[in-house]
Amino acid sequence: MRTIAHISDLHFGRLDAPVAEGLIADLAGRKPDLLVVSGxxxxxxxxxxxxxxxxxxxxxxxxxxxxxxxxDIPMFNMAARFFTPVRKYRQMVTRDLRPVYEDEQMLVIGLNSARSFxxxxxxxxxxQMAFAEAxxxxxxxxxxxxxxxxxFFPPPRRPDANVIRGGEKYLAxxxxxEVDLVLSGHLHLAYHDDxxxxFKASRRGVLSIQAGTATSTRxxxxxxxxxxxxxxxxxxTVAVRAWAGKAFEESLVTRYESDESGWHKIQQVPIDQVGAEVMSDVNKQ
Known part of the structure; x- marks a missing residue:
């Protein structure tokens, strides 16, 4: 068994500072095998x-x-955007745009999907695909x-949301x-599905897990x-841990089982009362 803490869309420059401190506190008491930050x-x-x-x-x-x-690519500096789009990222975060984590049970590969154009x-x-496939x-x-x-696809509540271009062509x-999971962010909406x-043409189940924004006011x-x-x-098992005003709390837990036909949802624990109240308050903002 392996555990992954999947955070995304931190957006420093539009940070909710109390939420960021809450995330630090929440993860301090947990020891994931890997922390994934999806952009x-x-x-x-x-x-x-x-x-x-x-x-x-x-x-x-x-x-x-x-x-x-x-x-993470410059917006207004056109020269940097088109000629050195990830220079600051490579200087200050990592030079590796194809990061890999591997242990005895799990292989995780990250690929840069951001583009200047x-x-x-x-x-x-x-x-990129040839590297990952190998x-x-x-x-x-x-x-x-x-x-x-x-x-790779939008959640049902935002069918027009922007997703990766040509996602279906990568599925074969x-x-x-035999990729099992795809982790992503971008939309600031938590969602997961096979x-x-x-994509009905896909011959094997791949579970897509999207994270909301971990710390942004956006x-x-x-x-x-x-x-x-x-x-x-x-x-x-995917447990969504949501900010409940003073701390992150488990708001939704979904369990999947896979076989030759794909991933199947075998159990879903509904959002607890605290999580429901928080979402209600957010939707009123």
Whole structure:
């Protein structure tokens, strides 16, 4: 069994400071095997924002796997945006745009889906996919996880939301190398489902898990939240831990089981009363 703390969309520059401190406190009492950060560490890719984000990440558990998001590319400096889009990210976060975590049970690969030529959208190129396919193919018998900033499909409540371009064309490759999970953020909406429910041509189930914004004031009608994910062969539990005003609390737990036909939801514990009240208050804002 392995545990992953999945946070996303920190947006330093639009930070809710009490929530950020609450996240530090919540994770201090937990020991994930891996902390995944699926992009948008900053609001405008400024050096000060990167410095603050890195100081924050140093207070969170390790090991960590981090990928950039579209907000981690300069917005207004056109020369930097098109010629050196991830220079600050590589200087201040990591030079590795294909980070890999591997242990005896799990292989996790991060890929950069942020692109200079679009303000919001993202995609993966053939070189990135070839790298991931080769590493996943060699990891026989391990639980396999891909991390991108942009999700592969929108949640039902936002069917028009911006997602990764050409997501369906990647599915055959992901299925062939037996990827189990795809972790992403970007939309600031917590959601998870089997890719097969959206892309009928997919031959193998891949569970897509999207995280809300962990610490930003840029909430989209939901409280700040992150995912606590437990994985083992053919099993995955996703617990959404949401900000309840003074601390993060477990608000929704979903358990999935996989077989040859894909992932199947076997149990879902509804949002508790505290979580429901928080969401109600947020939706009124």
């Amino acid at each position: 948008d560490l900053t609001q405008r890719a400024r050096r000060r924002q990167y410095a603050d984000a890195m100081a924050f990440l140093k207070r969170l558990p390790s090991p960590q796997l981090v990928v950039p998001g579209n907000h 679009t303000r919001i959208s993202g995609w993966l190129n053939r070189e 590493r996943f193919a060699a990891a026989k018998g391990k639980f396999k996880v891909l991390v991108t900033h942009h999700p 490759a992901l299925s062939a190398v 890719l097969r429910s959206h 909430r989209r009608g939901e409280p700040n939240a992150y995912n606590w994910i437990t994985v083992s062969p053919q099993l995955c």
